Amino acid sequence: FSQELRIASSGDRTIDYVAGVYAFWQKIDADAVSIYGSKAASWFLAPAAASPTVAAAALNNYYIHSTSGPEMNSYAVFAEGVWHATPRLDATLGLRYTYEKMTGFFDQTATGNDLSALSTADQAAARALRARFGVANKFESETSDGSVTGRINVSYKATDDILAYATYSRGYKAGGLNLSNINTVGNLAVNPVVGPETIDAYELGLKSAWFDKRLTANLADFWTDDSNYQTTQVNLINNVSSLTNAGKVLSRGVEADLQAQPIEALSLYASATFNDASYTDYKAAPCAIEIRTTATCDLSGRRLPGVSKWAASAGGEFHKATPDIHGAAAEGYVGADYSYRSNFFTTANDSIYSLIPEYGLLNLRAGIRAADGTWDAQVWGRNVSDEDYWLTLAAANTGAISGTLGDPHTWGVTLRVRR
Numbered sequence: 167f168s169q170e171l172r173i174a175s176s177g178d179r180t181i182d183y184v185a186g187v188y189a190f191w192q193k194i195d196a197d198a199v200s201i202y203g204s205k206a207a208s209w210f211l212a213p214a215a216a217s218p219t220v221a222a223a224a225l226n227n228y229y230i231h232s233t234s235g236p237e238m239n240s241y242a243v244f245a246e247g248v249w250h251a252t253p254r255l256d257a258t259l260g261l262r263y264t265y266e267k268m269t270g271f272f273d274q275t276a277t278g279n280d281l282s283a284l285s286t287a288d289q290a291a292a293r294a295l296r297a298r299f300g301v302a303n304k305f306e307s308e309t310s311d312g313s314v315t316g317r318i319n320v321s322y323k324a325t326d327d328i329l330a331y332a333t334y335s336r337g338y339k340a341g342g343l344n345l346s347n348i349n350t351v352g353n354l355a356v357n358p359v360v361g362p363e364t365i366d367a368y369e370l371g372l373k374s375a376w377f378d379k380r381l382t383a384n385l386a387d388f389w390t391d392d393s394n395y396q397t398t399q400v401n402l403i404n405n406v407s408s409l410t411n412a413g414k415v416l417s418r419g420v421e422a423d424l425q426a427q428p429i430e431a432l433s434l435y436a437s438a439t440f441n442d443a444s445y446t447d448y449k450a451a452p453c454a455i456e457i458r459t460t461a462t463c464d465l466s467g468r469r470l471p472g473v474s475k476w477a478a479s480a481g482g483e484f485h486k487a488t489p490d491i492h493g494a495a496a497e498g499y500v501g502a503d504y505s506y507r508s509n510f511f512t513t514a515n516d517s518i519y520s521l522i523p524e525y526g527l528l529n530l531r532a533g534i535r536a537a538d539g540t541w542d543a544q545v546w547g548r549n550v551s552d553e554d555y556w557l558t559l560a561a562a563n564t565g566a567i568s569g570t571l572g573d574p575h576t577w578g579v580t581l582r583v584r585r
Contacts, residue, residue, distance in 0.1 A: 167189075167190070167191045168188070168189065168191075169188070169189050170186055170187070170188045170189075171188075172184060172185065172186030172187075173185055180249070181248065181250070182248045183245065183247040183248070184246050185245035185246070186245075187241075187243050188240075188241070188243075188244070189242075190238070190239070190240040190241075191237075191238065192238045193235065193236070193238075194234075194235065194237075195233075195235050196233065196234045196235065196236075196345070197231075197232075197233050198232045198233075198234075198346070198347070199231050199232075200230040200299070200347065201227075201228070201229050201230075202225045202226065202227070202229075202299070203226065204222070204226050206225040206226065206228070207222050207224065207226070208221075210299075210563065210564065211295070215295065216291050216292070219284075219288070220284065220288045220292050221295060223281060223283075223284060223288075223292050224278070224281075224291075224292035224295040224296050225299070226278075226279060227278060227279050228276070228277075228278040228296060228299065229277050229278065230274060230275070230276045230299070230300045230347065231276075232272060232274035232275075232300075232303075232346075232347060233273050234270060234271060234272045234273070234346070235270055235271055235345075236269070236270035236343055236345055237268065237270060238267070238268045239267050239268075240264065240265070240267075241264070241265050241266075242262055242263065242264040243262070244262035244263075245260070245261060245262075246260030246261070247259055247260075254323040254324075255320075255321075256320070256322075257319070257320050258317070258318065258319040258320075259317075260317050261314065261315075262314070262315050262316060263312065263313070263314050264312065264340075265310070265311075265312040266311060266312075266341075267309070267310035268308060268309050268340070268342060268343055269306070269307075269308040270307060270308070270343045270345045271307075271345070272303065272304065272305055272306075272307075272345045272358070273303075273304045274302060274304065274347065275302050276300055276301050276302050278296065281293070297349065297354075299347075299406075300347045300349070300406075301349075303350065305350055305358065307345070307358040307359055309341045309342070309343065309359045309361075311340065311341055313338040313362065315337055315338045316335070317333060317334065317335035318334050318335075319332070319333045320332050327374060327375040327379070328372070329372070329373045329374070330371070330372050331370070331371050331372075331373075332369070332370050332371075333367075333370075334366070334368050335365075335366075336364065336365070336366055337365035337366075337367065338363070338364055338365070339365075339396060340362055341359065341360050341361050341362040342396070343358055343360065344357070344358045344359075344360065344408045344409055345358065346406075346408065348408050349406075354406075356401075356406070356410075360396055360409045360410065360411060363393070363394045363411070364392075364393050365390060365392050366390070366391045366393075367389070367390045367391075368388065368389045368390070369386055369387065369388045369389075371384065371385060371386035371387070372384065372385045380426065380427045381424070381425070381426045381427075382424070382425045383422075383423075384422065384423050385422045386420070386422075387419075388417070388418065389416075389418045390416070390417040390418070391414070392414065392415040392416070392417070393413075393414050394411045394413070395411065395415040395448075396409055396410075396411060396412075397409070397412045397471075397514045398410075398514055399451070399452045399514060399515075400452060400513070400514075400515075401452060412445060412448045412451065412514070413448045413449070413466075414447040414448075415445055415446060416443070416444060417443040417473070418441075419439060419440045419441040419443075420439070420440050421438070421439040421440075421441075422437065423435070423436065423437035423438075424436045424437070431484055431485055431486055433482055434480075435479075435480065435481055435482065436478075436480040437479050438476070438478040439477045439478070441473055441477070442475060443469065443470040444469050444470055445466055445467065445469075446466060446467070448465040448466055449462075449464045449466060450462045450464075451463050451464070451465040451514075452514075452515050453515060454515040454517035454518065454519075455515075455517055455563065455565075456517060456518060456519065463515070465515070465516060468516045469511060469516060471510070471511040471512055471513055471514050471520070472511070472512065474507040474508045474510045474524075476506070476507070477505075477506065477507050477508070478506045479503065479505040479506070480503075481502050481504060482501065482502065483499055483500070484500055485497045485498065485499035486498055487537075488534060491534075491536075494537070494538070496535065497534070497535060497537055498532075498534045499531075499532065499534070499535065500532045501531045501532070502528065502529065503528075503529045504526060506525070506526040506527075507526075508524045509521055509523050509524050510522055512556075512558050512559055513560050517560070517561060519559065519560065519561035519567050520559050520560045520561070522557075522558075522559050523555075523556075525553055525555035525572075527548075527549050527551075527553055527555070528549070528550050528551050529547065529548045529549070530546065530547045530550055531545070531546040532546075539584060540585070541581075541582060541583050542580075543579075543581050544579070544582075545578070545579050546578055546579075547578075548573065548577075549572070549574060549575045549576065550575055552574055554571070554574075555571070556569050556571060557569070557571065558570045
């Protein structure tokens with residue numbers, strides 16, 4: 167359930183404003199089952215973990231059933247005003263107070279083969295192995311927090327076609343609960359409560375139009391400090407994933423984009439981003455699978471997963487009028503789009519086996535369409551150079567490396583009609 171009520175100014179005022187209140191409620195009932203078969207010990211456990219007899223007795227037919235029920239309540243009040251100080255100078259101030267509370271429970275049962283035929287020592291070893299994957303477990307947890315967020319923006323129009331601005335904003339992401347197959351006690355314990363995340367973002371920018379608006383050029387410099395960064399961690403001993411707080415993250419860089427229409431029939435665009443994103447404080451992080459000399463690793467200074475240092479795109483379209491079709495104006499067109507990403511990691515521990523190499527993709531299209539947009543017939547090709555590239559890539563504790571490949575070169579026809 168969600169509900170928002172707001173009031174906003176209308177018309178031409180010296181100060182424009184918007185204010186309101188917001189409420190949100192959500193409850194989820196979840197049910198999960200894990201069953202381990204006769205090959206589970208060979209797949210999940212290193213040979214040195216236990217003898218084959220003990221390992222098989224521990225995991226073969228091991229059955230885990232869990233239920234969980236998170237419930238969330240969120241309330242907020244917000245207001246923002248824009249002061250038109252002069253015809254060219256605007257100042258914006260916005261504030262929001264949010265209170266959120268999340269409660270939940272986790273109830274798990276675990277059953278397996280009888281271990282009484284094993285020696286006392288082997289029984290203890292088998293129970294220790296089972297504990298890695300989950301045992302009978304029941305707990306309740308909750309978290310609540312209130313936060314003040316907002317933004318300050320100053321913008322100045324040097325001319326009708328040039329706008330400069332500066333912005334500071336404070337963002338917030340609520341804490342959460344790990345209500346899943348985790349251990350809450352022992353060496354492999356995971357905190358069921360995930361702390362809230364806060365973001366301080368700074369941006370300087372310039373937006374401009376040139377040559378009677380046939381060329382637009384925008385430039386932005388950004389700096390983002392992220393505290394209590396929420397990320398997924400995977401324990402390679404029992405292959406259990408959970409949410410955690412990774413300390414601090416810094417993202418800084420520059421982005422630019424251009425759009426041009428040198429002639430009426432041709433439109434072009436290009437954009438590029440440099441983003442230096444890294445952990446600045448993540449000392450007790452899970453290690454990558456290739457590191458076995460220590461239980462935790464210091465990832466401070468390492469790159470943030472999922473972020474390429476360089477990203478760029480460019481393309482355009484040329485169109486030309488054709489003879490009327492059934493008395494309606496039409497035009498033919500051809501277009502191309504190219505995108506590029508430099509390499510990036512896909513796991514939070516920056517494993518070398520999760521590093522996706524750089525790649526670039528070229529898409530082409532050609533077609534004919536009604537001038538009023540009521541119909542469009544297009545032939546297209548995606549990844550026309552048949553680039554081999556990965557979407558995801560990671561190594562499991564078994565040593566197996568798996569990933570998801572991107573689509574190969576693909577060709578097709580699309581027909582659109584709008585009435």
